[in-house]
Amino acid sequence: MIQIAVLGYGTVGSGVVEVINKNQNEVSKKAGIGIAVKYILDLRDFPGDPMEKHVVHDYDIILNDPEVKIICETMGGVEPAYTFSKKALLAGKSVCTSNKELVANHGPELIQIAKEHNCNYLFEASVGGGIPIIRPLNASLTPEKIDGITGILNGTTNYMLTKMDDEGMDYAEVLAQAQAKGYAERNPEADVEGYDACRKIAILSSLVYGKTVRYEDIYTEGITKISKEDFKYAKAMKRSIKLLAMSKDMDGKCFAMVAPFLIRSDNPLYCVKDVFNAVCVHGNMLGSTMYYGRGAGKLPTASAVVSDIIDCAKHQGKFIFCFWDQEKVELSSKDEMSWKFFVRVKGDLEESGVKEVFGETEIIQLPECADEFAFITDEVSEKEFDEMIKGVKNVITRIRLEG
Numbered sequence: 001m002i003q004i005a006v007l008g009y010g011t012v013g014s015g016v017v018e019v020i021n022k023n024q025n026e027v028s029k030k031a032g033i034g035i036a037v038k039y040i041l042d043l044r045d046f047p048g049d050p051m052e053k054h055v056v057h058d059y060d061i062i063l064n065d066p067e068v069k070i071i072c073e074t075m076g077g078v079e080p081a082y083t084f085s086k087k088a089l090l091a092g093k094s095v096c097t098s099n100k101e102l103v104a105n106h107g108p109e110l111i112q113i114a115k116e117h118n119c120n121y122l123f124e125a126s127v128g129g130g131i132p133i134i135r136p137l138n139a140s141l142t143p144e145k146i147d148g149i150t151g152i153l154n155g156t157t158n159y160m161l162t163k164m165d166d167e168g169m170d171y172a173e174v175l176a177q178a179q180a181k182g183y184a185e186r187n188p189e190a191d192v193e194g195y196d197a198c199r200k201i202a203i204l205s206s207l208v209y210g211k212t213v214r215y216e217d218i219y220t221e222g223i224t225k226i227s228k229e230d231f232k233y234a235k236a237m238k239r240s241i242k243l244l245a246m247s248k249d250m251d252g253k254c255f256a257m258v259a260p261f262l263i264r265s266d267n268p269l270y271c272v273k274d275v276f277n278a279v280c281v282h283g284n285m286l287g288s289t290m291y292y293g294r295g296a297g298k299l300p301t302a303s304a305v306v307s308d309i310i311d312c313a314k315h316q317g318k319f320i321f322c323f324w325d326q327e328k329v330e331l332s333s334k335d336e337m338s339w340k341f342f343v344r345v346k347g348d349l350e351e352s353g354v355k356e357v358f359g360e361t362e363i364i365q366l367p368e369c370a371d372e373f374a375f376i377t378d379e380v381s382e383k384e385f386d387e388m389i390k391g392v393k394n395v396i397t398r399i400r401l402e403g
């Protein structure tokens with residue numbers, strides 16, 4: 001029997017206990033040994049909870065107990081999760097986490113400590129919730145030179161954009177609904193501004209390059225400026241709007257970005273609706289693969305954490321190779337990235353300056369949006385677009401086109 005401790009008995013932490021208890025047979029069969037939760041660390045007590053007697057408030061009890069071999073960190077945030085994880089690894093205890101913020105900030109350092117102490121720092125649940133994506137990158141796609149990852153990595157914003165698309169709701173209305181349903185936090189900034197997706201694509205990109213892609217270096221735009229009118233145009237173009245997190249290696253130049261994109265109906269990400277996530281990975285030998293499933297939620301995320309616990313149990317005293325050094329990847333400026341842009345303009349086409357700057361372009365006029373029009377540019381670089389758009393009067397918004 002292996003004893004584990006769970007740090008943080010919130011949604012994911014209690015889910016981990018539930019998965020281990022409910023799927024005891026599967027877990028012990030696949031780990032080759034039984035797994036039992038000895039401690040739960042939390043500031044709170046949980047009177048009446050079946051795990052009540054396992055709750056402790058002092059981390060040192062866990063750290064100093066030689067029976068505890070694996071620690072499951074489901075606290076979230078950088079501190080004290082970082083200090084607790086580091087201490088565990090230095091003591092030779094493996095750590096499994098769902099904490100994308102900590103992984104994006106300190107992942108390579110914690111992996112290195114795990115390596116030096118013959119244990120593991122695993123983080124399958126930090127990206128895509130229950131979707132297996134870290135393990136495929138680390139263990140299955142190893143012969144590939146991966147040149148592109150494009151994903152819908154945030155469930156909350158995907159739910160909101162789906163509602164706007166399917167039901168014609170506006171941003172404020174759908175945000176209130178997402179908050180009421182418990183998908184969006186009261187302070188929704190991390191989701192709607194794209195910061196959450198940014199940390200996740202930074203983690204995936206780092207695993208692809210084997211070096212650190214800093215999330216601070218990734219150009220990030222959220223969905224706060226997307227309106228129901230944008231979706232009316234999207235429908236007319238047979239497209240949808242999705243918040244994409246992408247990372248590309250173009251002939252040795254590395255690019256990464258998070259932004260809303262108008263995607264075509266034949267793009268596999270078009271069908272990813274509600275709180276679901278999906279990640280498309282392109283390798284130079286295999287071509288495209290796609291990973292799809294529940295990107296958030298108690299049991300899906302907990303299931304991914306338990307998959308790591310099983311891996312740690314199977315590899316006691318042995319480091320599972322993870323290719324992620326602290327050396328930094330220099331990302332190329334987004335100015336060099338090229339695509340078509342969709343632009344909405346208030347007023348009259350003839351007086352807008354569009355023809356003078358962009359020439360003959362595709363114009364879209366919708367009867368229900370009478371005092372404006374939209375146009376689609378040819379493929380131009382971000383830098384060229386930023387210069388050219390200065391010559392157009394009364395621009396309402398612009399959205400990039402994928403494909």
Ligand code: HSE
Pocket residue numbers: 129153154155156157183191196295296297
């Ligand atoms: N807020 C995140 C999301 C939770 O909506 O995807 C999972 O990381």
